[in-house]
Amino acid sequence: MLHGANYDEAYEEARKRSQEHNLTFIHPFDDCAVIAGQATLGLELLEQAPDLEAVVAAIGGGGLISGVACALKETNPRIRVIGVQTARLASMKAAVEAGHPVTLPVSTTLADGIAVRRAGELTLPMVAKYVDEIVTVEEEEIANAVLLLLEREKILAEGAGAASLAALVNQKFSCAGKKVAVVISGGNMDVTLLARIIERGLVKDGRLIRLRIHLPDYPGALHRLTGVLAEHRANIVETSYNRAYFGVEFGDTAIDLTMETRGSEHVDEITAALSDAKYVFERIT
Amino acid sequence: MLHGANYDEAYEEARKRSQEHNLTFIHPFDDCAVIAGQATLGLELLEQAPDLEAVVAAIGGGGLISGVACALKETNPRIRVIGVQTARLASMKAAVEAGHPVTLPVSTTLADGIAVRRAGELTLPMVAKYVDEIVTVEEEEIANAVLLLLEREKILAEGAGAASLAALVNQKFSCAGKKVAVVISGGNMDVTLLARIIERGLVKDGRLIRLRIHLPDYPGALHRLTGVLAEHRANIVETSYNRAYFGVEFGDTAIDLTMETRGSEHVDEITAALSDAKYVFERIT
Numbered sequence: 001m002l003h004g005a006n007y008d009e010a011y012e013e014a015r016k017r018s019q020e021h022n023l024t025f026i027h028p029f030d031d032c033a034v035i036a037g038q039a040t041l042g043l044e045l046l047e048q049a050p051d052l053e054a055v056v057a058a059i060g061g062g063g064l065i066s067g068v069a070c071a072l073k074e075t076n077p078r079i080r081v082i083g084v085q086t087a088r089l090a091s092m093k094a095a096v097e098a099g100h101p102v103t104l105p106v107s108t109t110l111a112d113g114i115a116v117r118r119a120g121e122l123t124l125p126m127v128a129k130y131v132d133e134i135v136t137v138e139e140e141e142i143a144n145a146v147l148l149l150l151e152r153e154k155i156l157a158e159g160a161g162a163a164s165l166a167a168l169v170n171q172k173f174s175c176a177g178k179k180v181a182v183v184i185s186g187g188n189m190d191v192t193l194l195a196r197i198i199e200r201g202l203v204k205d206g207r208l209i210r211l212r213i214h215l216p217d218y219p220g221a222l223h224r225l226t227g228v229l230a231e232h233r234a235n236i237v238e239t240s241y242n243r244a245y246f247g248v249e250f251g252d253t254a255i256d257l258t259m260e261t262r263g264s265e266h267v268d269e270i271t272a273a274l275s276d277a278k279y280v281f282e283r284i285t
Numbered sequence: 286m287l288h289g290a291n292y293d294e295a296y297e298e299a300r301k302r303s304q305e306h307n308l309t310f311i312h313p314f315d316d317c318a319v320i321a322g323q324a325t326l327g328l329e330l331l332e333q334a335p336d337l338e339a340v341v342a343a344i345g346g347g348g349l350i351s352g353v354a355c356a357l358k359e360t361n362p363r364i365r366v367i368g369v370q371t372a373r374l375a376s377m378k379a380a381v382e383a384g385h386p387v388t389l390p391v392s393t394t395l396a397d398g399i400a401v402r403r404a405g406e407l408t409l410p411m412v413a414k415y416v417d418e419i420v421t422v423e424e425e426e427i428a429n430a431v432l433l434l435l436e437r438e439k440i441l442a443e444g445a446g447a448a449s450l451a452a453l454v455n456q457k458f459s460c461a462g463k464k465v466a467v468v469i470s471g472g473n474m475d476v477t478l479l480a481r482i483i484e485r486g487l488v489k490d491g492r493l494i495r496l497r498i499h500l501p502d503y504p505g506a507l508h509r510l511t512g513v514l515a516e517h518r519a520n521i522v523e524t525s526y527n528r529a530y531f532g533v534e535f536g537d538t539a540i541d542l543t544m545e546t547r548g549s550e551h552v553d554e555i556t557a558a559l560s561d562a563k564y565v566f567e568r569i570t
Contacts, residue, residue, distance in 0.1 A: 147476065150441055150479075151476060154440060155439060155440070155441070156435055156439040156441060191432065191436060191487065192487060192545055194435075194483060195483045195484060195487075198479065198483075199480060202476065202480075208477075
Protein backbone atom coordinates (compact mmCIF):
# COMPACT_ATOMS: atom_id res chain seq x y z
CA MET A 1 0.00 0.00 0.00
CA LEU A 2 1.46 3.32 -1.06
CA HIS A 3 0.51 6.28 1.09
CA GLY A 4 1.77 9.83 1.47
CA ALA A 5 4.36 11.96 -0.25
CA ASN A 6 7.24 11.26 2.12
CA TYR A 7 8.52 9.09 4.94
CA ASP A 8 6.65 10.94 7.70
CA GLU A 9 3.25 10.65 6.03
CA ALA A 10 3.76 6.97 5.25
CA TYR A 11 4.94 6.34 8.82
CA GLU A 12 1.88 8.01 10.34
CA GLU A 13 -0.45 5.99 8.13
CA ALA A 14 1.29 2.73 9.00
CA ARG A 15 1.05 3.54 12.73
CA LYS A 16 -2.64 4.34 12.36
CA ARG A 17 -3.47 1.19 10.43
CA SER A 18 -1.51 -1.05 12.77
CA GLN A 19 -3.52 0.31 15.70
CA GLU A 20 -6.88 0.16 13.90
CA HIS A 21 -6.40 -3.42 12.74
CA ASN A 22 -4.34 -4.67 15.68
CA LEU A 23 -1.31 -5.44 13.48
CA THR A 24 2.35 -5.70 14.47
CA PHE A 25 4.18 -2.47 13.70
CA ILE A 26 7.76 -2.98 12.58
CA HIS A 27 9.74 0.24 12.86
CA PRO A 28 12.05 0.77 9.86
CA PHE A 29 15.08 1.64 12.04
CA ASP A 30 14.26 2.05 15.74
CA ASP A 31 13.92 -1.68 16.38
CA CYS A 32 16.53 -3.99 17.95
CA ALA A 33 15.83 -6.89 15.58
CA VAL A 34 16.06 -4.63 12.51
CA ILE A 35 19.37 -3.23 13.76
CA ALA A 36 20.69 -6.73 14.53
CA GLY A 37 19.72 -7.86 11.04
CA GLN A 38 21.56 -4.96 9.47
CA ALA A 39 24.57 -5.75 11.67
CA THR A 40 25.09 -8.91 9.60
CA LEU A 41 26.30 -6.58 6.82
CA GLY A 42 29.15 -5.61 9.14
CA LEU A 43 29.94 -9.27 9.78
CA GLU A 44 29.98 -9.99 6.05
CA LEU A 45 32.38 -7.09 5.49
CA LEU A 46 34.74 -8.53 8.12
CA GLU A 47 34.51 -11.94 6.50
CA GLN A 48 35.23 -10.62 3.00
CA ALA A 49 37.90 -8.08 3.98
CA PRO A 50 39.37 -8.87 7.40
CA ASP A 51 41.99 -6.12 6.98
CA LEU A 52 39.42 -3.31 6.61
CA GLU A 53 40.46 0.01 8.09
CA ALA A 54 37.35 2.16 7.56
CA VAL A 55 33.69 1.74 6.59
CA VAL A 56 31.40 4.45 5.24
CA ALA A 57 27.60 4.12 5.34
CA ALA A 58 24.64 6.45 4.97
CA ILE A 59 22.49 7.48 7.94
CA GLY A 60 18.76 8.14 7.74
CA GLY A 61 17.15 7.04 11.01
CA GLY A 62 20.39 5.30 11.92
CA GLY A 63 19.40 1.63 11.86
CA LEU A 64 21.87 0.45 9.22
CA ILE A 65 24.87 2.24 10.68
CA SER A 66 24.01 1.26 14.28
CA GLY A 67 24.08 -2.41 13.36
CA VAL A 68 27.10 -2.23 11.08
CA ALA A 69 29.15 -0.07 13.47
CA CYS A 70 28.31 -2.29 16.44
CA ALA A 71 29.41 -5.44 14.58
CA LEU A 72 32.62 -3.81 13.37
CA LYS A 73 33.65 -2.04 16.57
CA GLU A 74 32.86 -4.93 18.90
CA THR A 75 35.08 -7.13 16.69
CA ASN A 76 37.84 -4.64 15.92
CA PRO A 77 37.66 -1.21 17.59
CA ARG A 78 40.40 0.14 15.32
CA ILE A 79 38.10 0.15 12.26
CA ARG A 80 36.86 3.70 11.69
CA VAL A 81 33.14 4.08 10.99
CA ILE A 82 31.98 7.17 9.11
CA GLY A 83 28.31 8.04 8.77
CA VAL A 84 26.98 10.14 5.89
CA GLN A 85 23.86 12.30 5.87
CA THR A 86 22.37 14.59 3.28
CA ALA A 87 23.14 18.20 4.27
CA ARG A 88 19.42 18.89 3.83
CA LEU A 89 18.41 16.54 6.65
CA ALA A 90 21.31 15.94 9.00
CA SER A 91 19.05 14.79 11.81
CA MET A 92 21.48 12.31 13.39
CA LYS A 93 24.32 14.84 13.37
CA ALA A 94 21.99 17.32 15.07
CA ALA A 95 20.90 14.68 17.60
CA VAL A 96 24.47 13.68 18.50
CA GLU A 97 25.37 17.35 18.96
CA ALA A 98 22.27 18.05 21.07
CA GLY A 99 22.51 14.81 23.04
CA HIS A 100 18.90 13.89 22.15
CA PRO A 101 16.79 13.45 18.98
CA VAL A 102 15.79 16.75 17.36
CA THR A 103 13.02 17.13 14.77
CA LEU A 104 14.26 19.01 11.72
CA PRO A 105 12.02 20.99 9.35
CA VAL A 106 10.70 19.25 6.22
CA SER A 107 13.13 19.20 3.31
CA THR A 108 13.36 17.42 -0.02
CA THR A 109 16.45 15.60 -1.21
CA LEU A 110 17.61 13.26 -3.95
CA ALA A 111 18.49 10.91 -1.12
CA ASP A 112 14.87 10.25 -0.17
CA GLY A 113 15.80 6.89 1.31
CA ILE A 114 17.55 8.70 4.19
CA ALA A 115 15.21 11.69 4.39
CA VAL A 116 14.37 11.16 8.07
CA ARG A 117 13.64 14.28 10.12
CA ARG A 118 14.32 12.78 13.55
CA ALA A 119 16.91 10.28 14.76
CA GLY A 120 15.75 7.14 16.55
CA GLU A 121 15.67 6.70 20.31
CA LEU A 122 17.53 3.38 20.09
CA THR A 123 19.86 4.34 17.27
CA LEU A 124 21.12 7.65 18.71
CA PRO A 125 23.02 6.10 21.65
CA MET A 126 24.46 3.40 19.37
CA VAL A 127 25.65 5.98 16.84
CA ALA A 128 27.08 8.13 19.66
CA LYS A 129 28.97 5.10 20.96
CA TYR A 130 30.17 3.40 17.75
CA VAL A 131 30.32 5.96 14.92
CA ASP A 132 33.53 8.01 14.77
CA GLU A 133 32.33 10.83 12.57
CA ILE A 134 29.22 12.06 10.75
CA VAL A 135 29.74 14.04 7.57
CA THR A 136 27.21 15.61 5.18
CA VAL A 137 26.94 15.71 1.39
CA GLU A 138 25.24 18.18 -0.96
CA GLU A 139 22.59 17.32 -3.57
CA GLU A 140 24.98 17.95 -6.47
CA GLU A 141 27.52 15.59 -4.90
CA ILE A 142 24.90 12.89 -4.48
CA ALA A 143 23.77 13.25 -8.12
CA ASN A 144 27.35 12.99 -9.34
CA ALA A 145 27.95 9.88 -7.24
CA VAL A 146 24.87 8.23 -8.79
CA LEU A 147 26.29 8.97 -12.25
CA LEU A 148 29.77 7.80 -11.28
CA LEU A 149 28.42 4.45 -10.07
CA LEU A 150 26.39 4.11 -13.24
CA GLU A 151 29.18 5.00 -15.67
CA ARG A 152 32.10 3.28 -13.94
CA GLU A 153 30.58 0.40 -11.98
CA LYS A 154 27.46 -0.12 -14.12
CA ILE A 155 25.41 -0.07 -10.91
CA LEU A 156 22.19 1.86 -10.42
CA ALA A 157 22.07 3.23 -6.88
CA GLU A 158 19.43 5.50 -5.40
CA GLY A 159 20.49 8.86 -3.94
CA ALA A 160 20.65 7.48 -0.40
CA GLY A 161 22.66 4.51 -1.68
CA ALA A 162 25.22 6.71 -3.41
CA ALA A 163 25.57 9.23 -0.53
CA SER A 164 28.37 7.19 1.04
CA LEU A 165 30.37 7.22 -2.20
CA ALA A 166 29.68 10.97 -2.54
CA ALA A 167 31.31 11.53 0.86
CA LEU A 168 34.36 9.47 -0.15
CA VAL A 169 34.81 11.07 -3.58
CA ASN A 170 34.44 14.58 -2.20
CA GLN A 171 36.92 13.88 0.61
CA LYS A 172 34.53 14.68 3.42
CA PHE A 173 36.76 12.66 5.76
CA SER A 174 40.40 11.60 5.62
CA CYS A 175 41.19 8.05 4.57
CA ALA A 176 44.20 8.43 2.26
CA GLY A 177 46.05 5.13 1.90
CA LYS A 178 43.46 3.29 3.98
CA LYS A 179 41.47 0.21 3.01
CA VAL A 180 37.92 1.56 2.93
CA ALA A 181 34.57 -0.17 2.32
CA VAL A 182 31.72 1.95 1.02
CA VAL A 183 28.22 0.57 1.62
CA ILE A 184 25.96 1.24 -1.38
CA SER A 185 22.70 0.75 0.43
CA GLY A 186 19.88 0.89 -2.09
CA GLY A 187 18.87 0.97 -5.74
CA ASN A 188 15.25 2.11 -5.53
CA MET A 189 15.72 4.89 -8.09
CA ASP A 190 12.89 5.99 -10.34
CA VAL A 191 14.09 6.02 -13.97
CA THR A 192 12.36 9.38 -14.56
CA LEU A 193 14.54 10.87 -11.86
CA LEU A 194 17.55 9.05 -13.27
CA ALA A 195 16.97 10.61 -16.70
CA ARG A 196 17.01 14.05 -15.05
CA ILE A 197 20.18 13.30 -13.12
CA ILE A 198 21.86 12.16 -16.33
CA GLU A 199 20.80 15.34 -18.12
CA ARG A 200 22.07 17.59 -15.33
CA GLY A 201 25.32 15.63 -15.24
CA LEU A 202 25.77 16.03 -19.00
CA VAL A 203 25.17 19.80 -18.72
CA LYS A 204 27.72 19.99 -15.89
CA ASP A 205 30.33 18.12 -17.96
CA GLY A 206 29.67 20.30 -21.02
CA ARG A 207 28.42 17.24 -22.89
CA LEU A 208 25.05 18.97 -23.31
CA ILE A 209 25.14 22.72 -24.01
CA ARG A 210 22.68 25.38 -25.06
CA LEU A 211 23.77 28.36 -27.16
CA ARG A 212 21.66 31.39 -28.03
CA ILE A 213 22.82 32.42 -31.47
CA HIS A 214 21.80 35.62 -33.27
CA LEU A 215 20.86 35.12 -36.91
CA PRO A 216 19.84 37.45 -39.71
CA ASP A 217 16.22 36.67 -40.55
CA TYR A 218 16.45 35.51 -44.17
CA PRO A 219 16.13 32.15 -45.96
CA GLY A 220 19.28 30.04 -45.73
CA ALA A 221 20.58 31.67 -42.53
CA LEU A 222 19.86 28.61 -40.43
CA HIS A 223 21.30 26.32 -43.09
CA ARG A 224 24.60 28.21 -43.04
CA LEU A 225 24.70 27.95 -39.25
CA THR A 226 23.95 24.24 -39.16
CA GLY A 227 26.73 23.74 -41.72
CA VAL A 228 29.28 25.17 -39.27
CA LEU A 229 27.94 22.97 -36.48
CA ALA A 230 27.81 19.83 -38.63
CA GLU A 231 31.41 20.34 -39.70
CA HIS A 232 32.44 20.25 -36.05
CA ARG A 233 30.14 17.33 -35.28
CA ALA A 234 27.92 19.01 -32.72
CA ASN A 235 24.71 17.00 -32.46
CA ILE A 236 21.68 19.30 -32.30
CA VAL A 237 18.91 17.81 -30.12
CA GLU A 238 16.59 20.77 -29.59
CA THR A 239 15.96 24.13 -31.22
CA SER A 240 13.88 27.12 -30.22
CA TYR A 241 13.37 30.33 -32.22
CA ASN A 242 12.92 33.72 -30.58
CA ARG A 243 12.03 36.57 -32.86
CA ALA A 244 10.67 39.24 -30.57
CA TYR A 245 12.47 38.72 -27.29
CA PHE A 246 15.95 38.81 -25.75
CA GLY A 247 17.00 42.18 -27.18
CA VAL A 248 17.03 40.80 -30.71
CA GLU A 249 17.46 43.57 -33.34
CA PHE A 250 14.50 44.06 -35.65
CA GLY A 251 15.01 41.90 -38.71
CA ASP A 252 17.12 39.45 -36.72
CA THR A 253 16.29 36.23 -34.92
CA ALA A 254 17.81 34.49 -31.91
CA ILE A 255 17.84 30.72 -31.94
CA ASP A 256 18.52 28.56 -28.91
CA LEU A 257 20.28 25.36 -29.92
CA THR A 258 20.76 22.50 -27.48
CA MET A 259 23.59 20.26 -28.61
CA GLU A 260 25.33 17.09 -27.53
CA THR A 261 29.12 17.38 -27.52
CA ARG A 262 32.05 15.22 -26.47
CA GLY A 263 32.89 17.53 -23.53
CA SER A 264 34.52 20.86 -22.78
CA GLU A 265 37.32 20.67 -25.40
CA HIS A 266 34.73 19.97 -28.06
CA VAL A 267 32.66 22.90 -26.78
CA ASP A 268 35.72 25.17 -27.12
CA GLU A 269 36.18 23.95 -30.69
CA ILE A 270 32.53 24.63 -31.55
CA THR A 271 32.44 28.10 -30.02
CA ALA A 272 35.72 29.02 -31.74
CA ALA A 273 34.25 27.92 -35.08
CA LEU A 274 31.14 30.05 -34.46
CA SER A 275 33.28 33.07 -33.59
CA ASP A 276 35.38 32.55 -36.72
CA ALA A 277 32.18 32.49 -38.75
CA LYS A 278 31.24 35.88 -37.16
CA TYR A 279 28.24 34.64 -35.22
CA VAL A 280 27.10 36.54 -32.13
CA PHE A 281 26.09 34.06 -29.46
CA GLU A 282 26.04 33.33 -25.75
CA ARG A 283 26.06 30.14 -23.72
CA ILE A 284 22.97 29.56 -21.62
CA THR A 285 23.54 27.86 -18.28
CA MET B 286 43.08 5.89 -29.97
CA LEU B 287 39.53 6.45 -31.16
CA HIS B 288 39.02 6.24 -34.89
CA GLY B 289 36.00 5.91 -37.17
CA ALA B 290 32.26 5.90 -36.68
CA ASN B 291 31.82 2.15 -36.45
CA TYR B 292 33.52 -1.21 -36.08
CA ASP B 293 34.56 -1.50 -39.75
CA GLU B 294 36.28 1.88 -39.86
CA ALA B 295 38.10 1.26 -36.58
CA TYR B 296 39.14 -2.19 -37.78
CA GLU B 297 40.58 -0.85 -41.04
CA GLU B 298 42.57 1.82 -39.21
CA ALA B 299 43.95 -0.70 -36.70
CA ARG B 300 45.00 -2.99 -39.57
CA LYS B 301 46.70 -0.10 -41.35
CA ARG B 302 48.57 1.10 -38.28
CA SER B 303 49.71 -2.36 -37.27
CA GLN B 304 51.25 -2.79 -40.74
CA GLU B 305 52.78 0.69 -40.86
CA HIS B 306 54.40 0.40 -37.43
CA ASN B 307 55.06 -3.34 -37.48
CA LEU B 308 52.77 -3.98 -34.50
CA THR B 309 51.00 -7.18 -33.46
CA PHE B 310 47.40 -7.15 -34.63
CA ILE B 311 44.99 -8.84 -32.23
CA HIS B 312 41.70 -9.63 -33.92
CA PRO B 313 38.69 -8.94 -31.67
CA PHE B 314 37.05 -12.28 -32.40
CA ASP B 315 38.72 -14.28 -35.16
CA ASP B 316 41.67 -15.36 -33.01
CA CYS B 317 42.14 -18.71 -31.26
CA ALA B 318 43.60 -17.21 -28.08
CA VAL B 319 40.76 -14.68 -27.82
CA ILE B 320 38.21 -17.47 -28.28
CA ALA B 321 39.97 -19.67 -25.72
CA GLY B 322 39.99 -16.81 -23.23
CA GLN B 323 36.28 -16.26 -23.70
CA ALA B 324 35.73 -20.01 -23.26
CA THR B 325 36.69 -19.59 -19.58
CA LEU B 326 33.30 -17.92 -19.16
CA GLY B 327 31.72 -21.24 -20.12
CA LEU B 328 33.90 -23.05 -17.57
CA GLU B 329 32.90 -20.57 -14.86
CA LEU B 330 29.23 -21.13 -15.69
CA LEU B 331 29.72 -24.90 -15.30
CA GLU B 332 31.47 -24.35 -11.98
CA GLN B 333 28.79 -22.06 -10.61
CA ALA B 334 25.78 -23.95 -11.97
CA PRO B 335 26.69 -27.55 -12.84
CA ASP B 336 23.05 -28.38 -13.54
CA LEU B 337 22.68 -25.77 -16.31
CA GLU B 338 20.36 -26.77 -19.17
CA ALA B 339 20.73 -23.84 -21.57
CA VAL B 340 22.96 -20.81 -22.12
CA VAL B 341 22.10 -17.71 -24.13
CA ALA B 342 24.77 -15.31 -25.42
CA ALA B 343 24.97 -12.55 -28.00
CA ILE B 344 26.82 -12.99 -31.30
CA GLY B 345 28.71 -10.24 -33.11
CA GLY B 346 31.72 -11.73 -34.85
CA GLY B 347 31.17 -14.93 -32.89
CA GLY B 348 34.23 -15.04 -30.60
CA LEU B 349 32.40 -15.08 -27.29
CA ILE B 350 29.84 -17.72 -28.25
CA SER B 351 32.44 -19.92 -30.00
CA GLY B 352 34.49 -20.13 -26.81
CA VAL B 353 31.55 -20.49 -24.44
CA ALA B 354 29.74 -23.06 -26.61
CA CYS B 355 32.91 -25.12 -27.07
CA ALA B 356 33.58 -25.22 -23.30
CA LEU B 357 29.98 -26.16 -22.54
CA LYS B 358 29.39 -28.73 -25.29
CA GLU B 359 32.74 -30.52 -24.87
CA THR B 360 31.91 -30.90 -21.16
CA ASN B 361 28.19 -31.63 -21.43
CA PRO B 362 26.69 -31.95 -24.94
CA ARG B 363 23.16 -31.85 -23.51
CA ILE B 364 23.42 -28.15 -22.61
CA ARG B 365 21.63 -26.12 -25.27
CA VAL B 366 23.47 -23.04 -26.56
CA ILE B 367 21.43 -20.24 -28.11
CA GLY B 368 23.06 -17.35 -29.95
CA VAL B 369 21.39 -13.95 -30.28
CA GLN B 370 21.93 -11.37 -33.01
CA THR B 371 20.35 -8.02 -33.69
CA ALA B 372 17.87 -8.43 -36.55
CA ARG B 373 19.61 -5.49 -38.22
CA LEU B 374 22.91 -7.34 -38.58
CA ALA B 375 22.36 -11.08 -38.40
CA SER B 376 25.67 -11.82 -40.11
CA MET B 377 26.38 -15.13 -38.34
CA LYS B 378 22.89 -16.41 -39.03
CA ALA B 379 23.40 -15.52 -42.71
CA ALA B 380 26.83 -17.18 -42.72
CA VAL B 381 25.55 -20.42 -41.16
CA GLU B 382 22.73 -20.54 -43.71
CA ALA B 383 25.08 -19.80 -46.64
CA GLY B 384 27.84 -22.09 -45.37
CA HIS B 385 30.41 -19.27 -45.59
CA PRO B 386 30.81 -15.71 -44.24
CA VAL B 387 28.63 -13.15 -46.00
CA THR B 388 29.13 -9.36 -45.85
CA LEU B 389 25.90 -7.60 -44.91
CA PRO B 390 25.09 -3.99 -45.79
CA VAL B 391 25.89 -1.28 -43.21
CA SER B 392 23.23 -0.85 -40.54
CA THR B 393 22.95 0.97 -37.24
CA THR B 394 21.70 -0.66 -34.06
CA LEU B 395 21.44 -0.02 -30.33
CA ALA B 396 23.56 -3.16 -29.97
CA ASP B 397 26.67 -1.54 -31.44
CA GLY B 398 28.91 -3.97 -29.58
CA ILE B 399 27.68 -6.78 -31.86
CA ALA B 400 27.29 -4.70 -35.03
CA VAL B 401 29.62 -6.87 -37.13
CA ARG B 402 28.81 -7.14 -40.83
CA ARG B 403 30.69 -10.36 -41.52
CA ALA B 404 31.18 -13.51 -39.45
CA GLY B 405 34.72 -14.71 -38.69
CA GLU B 406 36.54 -17.44 -40.63
CA LEU B 407 37.46 -19.26 -37.40
CA THR B 408 34.23 -18.59 -35.54
CA LEU B 409 31.79 -19.69 -38.26
CA PRO B 410 32.75 -23.41 -38.14
CA MET B 411 32.72 -23.35 -34.33
CA VAL B 412 29.27 -21.77 -34.24
CA ALA B 413 28.04 -24.25 -36.88
CA LYS B 414 29.36 -27.11 -34.74
CA TYR B 415 28.46 -26.02 -31.20
CA VAL B 416 25.56 -23.55 -31.31
CA ASP B 417 22.09 -25.11 -31.44
CA GLU B 418 20.13 -22.12 -32.63
CA ILE B 419 20.57 -18.47 -33.64
CA VAL B 420 17.69 -16.10 -32.98
CA THR B 421 17.33 -12.37 -33.66
CA VAL B 422 15.95 -9.49 -31.63
CA GLU B 423 14.49 -6.12 -32.66
CA GLU B 424 15.73 -2.70 -31.54
CA GLU B 425 12.66 -2.08 -29.37
CA GLU B 426 13.21 -5.42 -27.63
CA ILE B 427 16.84 -4.58 -26.96
CA ALA B 428 15.90 -1.17 -25.52
CA ASN B 429 13.31 -2.75 -23.23
CA ALA B 430 15.81 -5.33 -22.02
CA VAL B 431 18.27 -2.55 -21.13
CA LEU B 432 15.52 -0.85 -19.09
CA LEU B 433 14.46 -4.13 -17.48
CA LEU B 434 18.01 -4.84 -16.31
CA LEU B 435 18.30 -1.31 -14.99
CA GLU B 436 14.99 -1.23 -13.14
CA ARG B 437 14.95 -4.78 -11.79
CA GLU B 438 18.57 -5.81 -11.47
CA LYS B 439 20.09 -2.33 -11.03
CA ILE B 440 22.61 -3.25 -13.73
CA LEU B 441 23.57 -1.03 -16.66
CA ALA B 442 24.11 -3.17 -19.76
CA GLU B 443 24.87 -1.95 -23.25
CA GLY B 444 22.53 -2.93 -26.09
CA ALA B 445 24.72 -5.87 -27.12
CA GLY B 446 24.92 -6.95 -23.48
CA ALA B 447 21.15 -6.94 -23.06
CA ALA B 448 20.37 -8.65 -26.40
CA SER B 449 20.55 -12.10 -24.79
CA LEU B 450 17.99 -11.11 -22.15
CA ALA B 451 15.81 -9.57 -24.88
CA ALA B 452 15.72 -12.95 -26.64
CA LEU B 453 14.74 -14.74 -23.42
CA VAL B 454 12.06 -12.24 -22.37
CA ASN B 455 10.51 -12.18 -25.84
CA GLN B 456 10.48 -15.99 -26.02
CA LYS B 457 12.58 -16.21 -29.16
CA PHE B 458 13.42 -19.81 -28.23
CA SER B 459 11.75 -22.38 -26.00
CA CYS B 460 13.19 -22.97 -22.54
CA ALA B 461 10.14 -23.25 -20.29
CA GLY B 462 11.00 -24.98 -17.03
CA LYS B 463 14.69 -25.14 -17.92
CA LYS B 464 17.61 -23.81 -15.93
CA VAL B 465 18.96 -21.08 -18.22
CA ALA B 466 22.00 -18.80 -17.91
CA VAL B 467 21.90 -15.49 -19.75
CA VAL B 468 25.28 -13.90 -20.48
CA ILE B 469 25.09 -10.10 -20.06
CA SER B 470 28.21 -9.32 -22.02
CA GLY B 471 28.95 -5.62 -21.73
CA GLY B 472 28.11 -2.33 -20.03
CA ASN B 473 29.74 0.16 -22.36
CA MET B 474 26.62 2.29 -22.67
CA ASP B 475 26.83 6.03 -23.21
CA VAL B 476 24.61 7.81 -20.66
CA THR B 477 23.28 10.12 -23.39
CA LEU B 478 21.93 7.09 -25.19
CA LEU B 479 20.64 5.68 -21.90
CA ALA B 480 18.67 8.88 -21.23
CA ARG B 481 17.01 8.44 -24.64
CA ILE B 482 16.22 4.80 -24.00
CA ILE B 483 14.65 5.72 -20.66
CA GLU B 484 12.55 8.42 -22.31
CA ARG B 485 11.32 6.07 -25.05
CA GLY B 486 10.57 3.44 -22.43
CA LEU B 487 8.55 5.92 -20.38
CA VAL B 488 6.57 6.94 -23.48
CA LYS B 489 5.90 3.29 -24.28
CA ASP B 490 4.64 2.62 -20.72
CA GLY B 491 2.45 5.75 -20.78
CA ARG B 492 4.55 7.21 -17.98
CA LEU B 493 5.39 10.13 -20.29
CA ILE B 494 2.61 11.40 -22.56
CA ARG B 495 2.07 14.35 -24.83
CA LEU B 496 -1.40 15.80 -25.35
CA ARG B 497 -2.35 18.49 -27.88
CA ILE B 498 -5.14 20.43 -26.19
CA HIS B 499 -7.25 23.12 -27.88
CA LEU B 500 -7.76 26.24 -25.80
CA PRO B 501 -9.71 29.45 -26.27
CA ASP B 502 -7.17 32.27 -26.62
CA TYR B 503 -7.97 34.49 -23.61
CA PRO B 504 -6.29 35.22 -20.28
CA GLY B 505 -6.87 32.53 -17.69
CA ALA B 506 -7.53 29.71 -20.20
CA LEU B 507 -4.22 28.00 -19.45
CA HIS B 508 -4.70 28.47 -15.71
CA ARG B 509 -8.06 26.70 -15.84
CA LEU B 510 -6.47 23.82 -17.78
CA THR B 511 -3.51 23.43 -15.43
CA GLY B 512 -6.00 23.35 -12.54
CA VAL B 513 -7.63 20.23 -14.00
CA LEU B 514 -4.23 18.60 -14.53
CA ALA B 515 -2.91 19.55 -11.08
CA GLU B 516 -6.01 18.08 -9.45
CA HIS B 517 -5.18 14.72 -11.06
CA ARG B 518 -1.47 15.04 -10.26
CA ALA B 519 -0.15 15.02 -13.82
CA ASN B 520 3.35 16.51 -13.73
CA ILE B 521 3.86 18.89 -16.68
CA VAL B 522 7.47 18.81 -17.90
CA GLU B 523 7.25 20.62 -21.24
CA THR B 524 4.82 22.97 -22.97
CA SER B 525 4.61 24.27 -26.51
CA TYR B 526 2.08 26.74 -27.90
CA ASN B 527 0.78 26.62 -31.46
CA ARG B 528 -1.38 29.45 -32.54
CA ALA B 529 -1.41 29.25 -36.33
CA TYR B 530 -0.94 25.57 -37.12
CA PHE B 531 -2.63 22.20 -36.75
CA GLY B 532 -6.06 23.29 -37.96
CA VAL B 533 -6.56 25.54 -34.95
CA GLU B 534 -9.66 27.75 -35.27
CA PHE B 535 -8.95 31.47 -35.48
CA GLY B 536 -9.11 32.87 -31.94
CA ASP B 537 -8.09 29.51 -30.49
CA THR B 538 -4.74 28.05 -29.51
CA ALA B 539 -3.41 24.51 -29.35
CA ILE B 540 -0.98 23.69 -26.61
CA ASP B 541 1.18 20.58 -26.52
CA LEU B 542 1.74 19.44 -22.96
CA THR B 543 4.26 16.73 -22.09
CA MET B 544 3.45 15.18 -18.73
CA GLU B 545 4.82 12.56 -16.40
CA THR B 546 2.19 10.13 -15.15
CA ARG B 547 2.11 6.96 -13.07
CA GLY B 548 1.20 4.82 -16.10
CA SER B 549 -1.73 3.93 -18.31
CA GLU B 550 -4.43 3.91 -15.59
CA HIS B 551 -3.36 7.38 -14.55
CA VAL B 552 -3.46 8.47 -18.22
CA ASP B 553 -7.04 7.22 -18.46
CA GLU B 554 -7.94 9.20 -15.36
CA ILE B 555 -6.36 12.38 -16.77
CA THR B 556 -7.98 12.10 -20.20
CA ALA B 557 -11.37 11.39 -18.62
CA ALA B 558 -11.02 14.52 -16.49
CA LEU B 559 -10.14 16.59 -19.57
CA SER B 560 -13.17 15.23 -21.43
CA ASP B 561 -15.41 15.99 -18.45
CA ALA B 562 -14.10 19.55 -18.48
CA LYS B 563 -15.08 19.76 -22.20
CA TYR B 564 -11.56 20.07 -23.58
CA VAL B 565 -10.85 19.02 -27.16
CA PHE B 566 -7.53 17.20 -27.29
CA GLU B 567 -5.57 14.41 -28.91
CA ARG B 568 -2.71 12.24 -27.75
CA ILE B 569 0.50 12.62 -29.73
CA THR B 570 2.56 9.50 -30.19
